[in-house]
Amino acid sequence: MNHPDDLEISRREFLVMGTAAVAVTMLPPLAEAQAPPAAPVVKPAAVKLAFNVNGKARELEVDTRTTLLDALREHLNLTGSKKGCDQGQCGACTVLVGGRRIVSCLTLAVMHQGDSITTIEGLGTPDHLHPMQAAFVKCDGFQCGYCTPGQICSAVAMLQEVKAGIPSHATSDLTAAPQLTPAELRERMSGNICRCGAYSNIAEAITEVAGRTA
Amino acid sequence: MKAFTFERANSPAEAAAAAVRNPGSRFIAGGTNLLDLMKLEIETPSHLIDVNGLALDKIEATAEGGLRIGALVRNTDLAADERVRRDYGVLARALVAGATGQLRNMATTAGNLLQRTRCPYFYDTNQPCNKRAPGSGCGAIGGFSRQHAIVGVSEACIATHPSDMAVAMRVLDAVVETIRPDGSTRSIPIAEFHRLPGDEPHIDHLLTPGELITAVTLPKPAGGKQIYLKVRDRASFAFALISVAAIIFPDGTGRVALGGVAHKPWRVEEAESEMPRGAKALTARLLAGAKPTPENAFKLKLVERALASVLAEAKGA
Numbered sequence: 001m002n003h004p005d006d007l008e009i010s011r012r013e014f015l016v017m018g019t020a021a022v023a024v025t026m027l028p029p030l031a032e033a034q035a036p037p038a039a040p041v042v043k044p045a046a047v048k049l050a051f052n053v054n055g056k057a058r059e060l061e062v063d064t065r066t067t068l069l070d071a072l073r074e075h076l077n078l079t080g081s082k083k084g085c086d087q088g089q090c091g092a093c094t095v096l097v098g099g100r101r102i103v104s105c106l107t108l109a110v111m112h113q114g115d116s117i118t119t120i121e122g123l124g125t126p127d128h129l130h131p132m133q134a135a136f137v138k139c140d141g142f143q144c145g146y147c148t149p150g151q152i153c154s155a156v157a158m159l160q161e162v163k164a165g166i167p168s169h170a171t172s173d174l175t176a177a178p179q180l181t182p183a184e185l186r187e188r189m190s191g192n193i194c195r196c197g198a199y200s201n202i203a204e205a206i207t208e209v210a211g212r213t214a
Numbered sequence: 215m216k217a218f219t220f221e222r223a224n225s226p227a228e229a230a231a232a233a234v235r236n237p238g239s240r241f242i243a244g245g246t247n248l249l250d251l252m253k254l255e256i257e258t259p260s261h262l263i264d265v266n267g268l269a270l271d272k273i274e275a276t277a278e279g280g281l282r283i284g285a286l287v288r289n290t291d292l293a294a295d296e297r298v299r300r301d302y303g304v305l306a307r308a309l310v311a312g313a314t315g316q317l318r319n320m321a322t323t324a325g326n327l328l329q330r331t332r333c334p335y336f337y338d339t340n341q342p343c344n345k346r347a348p349g350s351g352c353g354a355i356g357g358f359s360r361q362h363a364i365v366g367v368s369e370a371c372i373a374t375h376p377s378d379m380a381v382a383m384r385v386l387d388a389v390v391e392t393i394r395p396d397g398s399t400r401s402i403p404i405a406e407f408h409r410l411p412g413d414e415p416h417i418d419h420l421l422t423p424g425e426l427i428t429a430v431t432l433p434k435p436a437g438g439k440q441i442y443l444k445v446r447d448r449a450s451f452a453f454a455l456i457s458v459a460a461i462i463f464p465d466g467t468g469r470v471a472l473g474g475v476a477h478k479p480w481r482v483e484e485a486e487s488e489m490p491r492g493a494k495a496l497t498a499r500l501l502a503g504a505k506p507t508p509e510n511a512f513k514l515k516l517v518e519r520a521l522a523s524v525l526a527e528a529k530g531a
Contacts, residue, residue, distance in 0.1 A: 040237065040238045040260040041216075041217075041260070042216070042217045042218055042219055042260045042261070043217060044217040045217060045218070045219045045220065047220055063217075064217070064218055064219065064220040064262070065215045065217065065218070067249070086253065087250055087253075088246055088250060088316075088317060089451075091314070091316060094316055100290075100319045101315060101316050101319060102316050102319050102320050103246075103316045103317065103320070106245055106246045106249050106250060106317075106320065107244075107245050107249070107320065108220075108242070108245065108249065108262075110220050110264070111242070111245065111264055111266060113222070154315070154316065157315075158315060161290075161315065164294070165294060166290055166293070166294040167293055167294060167299065167306060167310055168310050168315075169307075169310045169311050169450065171310070174299040174300075174303055174306055174307070175299055175300055186450075187449075187450050188315055189315075190314055190315075190449075190450035190451045191313075191314025191315055191316045191317065191451060
């Protein structure tokens with residue numbers, strides 16, 4: 001079996017090649033594109049970092065370029081959070097920082113000094129599933145499972161957002177407390193893409209948990 | 215991603231001074247746009263100044279009866295603020311029309327204003343782009359331009375500004391407050407903050423090197439019916455084809471700004487006198503001199519129909 005790092009690199013290279021191929025076929029040939037203006041060249045810099053991950057104090061020394069997602073996956077071996085697009089578009093890397101959901105691919109690890117981070121590994125364990133994990137299993141809220149950790153972290157925080165009265169695009173009355181209607185649920189989860197299209201079962205799982213905690 | 219050094223700033227003045235000490239530096243707050251562009255090496259800062267520790271995350275009432283929104287107030291928190299939901303509905307609506315729950319939890323008020331365009335030719339480093347590589351040409355002109363600008367365009371650039379929030383702030387007459395490295399501050403009306411491309415499309419706004427946004431202020435509530443209508447290719451998590459931010463008063467007068475049609479939020483104050491005459495007359499004045507491409511000429515009609523819908527909604531239809 002491949003070393004996990006080898007697997008990561010080959011997957012990334014594959015994706016880069018794929019992106020380039022799309023660009024070539026989608027767009028007309030270029031005239032004379034210039035490279036971006038030169039910036040002062042800096043040597044890679046390492047920074048020390050201390051934060052709390054899933055209830056444990058962790059200390060790391062990372063290259064400044066390391067995203068929070070890569071710090072979690074590559075440095076702390078918390079591979080539950082997934083790298084889907086690495087552009088903030090798919091939601092597979094969703095984690096909770098201070099209880100709020102964010103995409104961990106679009107933030108640098110060094111921006112999280114002192115923060116409290118919860119990943120899917122911190123929500124529940126195979127023996128003690130978080131209610132949202134149990135509901136996803138019960139409702140069959142996945143097929144391949146790649147988006148699932150992000151879906152579950154996102155859903156847990158999303159229910160808190162509704163409780164806190166945070167409006168969404170689907171909220172009809174801005175001055176009233178939002179209700180988790182099917183339209184609200186779908187709008188609020190639009191940052192989590194499921195390539196397998198398990199959306200109806202995902203919605204069912206979240207609705208079940210929301211009903212229980214309401 | 216190019217290597218860079220990193221520091222955390224503790225005060226706005228310290229952040230601005232650090233920017234001057236480090237040519238090629240950038241401030242980072244939410245990072246949702248800057249990091250995306252750094253991965254593609256479209257943005258290549260040699261030094262990042264983390265401004266998240268600055269105490270600029272409050273929304274406070276002003277003496278004039280308006281609101282002062284700290285630069286670091288997250289989009290989620292701004293949309294959820296009781297005063298914003300009650301008195302500045304067009305702003306709350308514009309905010310929740312943008313991005314996703316995760317991104318709104320990260321994105322800041324100042325960072326939203328400073329978003330770069332989402333033009334695919336800007337994003338593709340194999341293509342010419344006068345905004346990314348000045349003088350290299352524009353791939354969008356004569357290329358795939360369905361998403362692009364129809365007014366205020368130049369021979370050099372037809373990119374749009376992607377923000378929804380900024381369109382609402384334009385119709386609300388917001389003011390951008392900044393601090394410069396020498397410690398001086400200034401207030402920039404949002405109308406002047408963003409630029410048209412002209413022959414320097416690489417310059418998006420009026421900020422000078424090291425200048426840091428500290429807040430955005432809103433005047434006292436305008437009242438009226440406040441509507442934000444965003445038309446996009448899918449129901450959620452997509453940039454606008456066009457959008458309308460409107461404040462409409464019971465007598466049929468009002469104000470309107472458009473998103474998705476220009477290099478900046480598009481508002482023509484003189485056109486607003488046409489509002490009582492209906493969408494067709496209003497659109498004709500708002501988009502006078504438009505230079506669409508064959509691919510995005512549909513936006514002219516789309517604006518008129520969106521305005522008709524907004525005017526009807528304001529009347530309670």
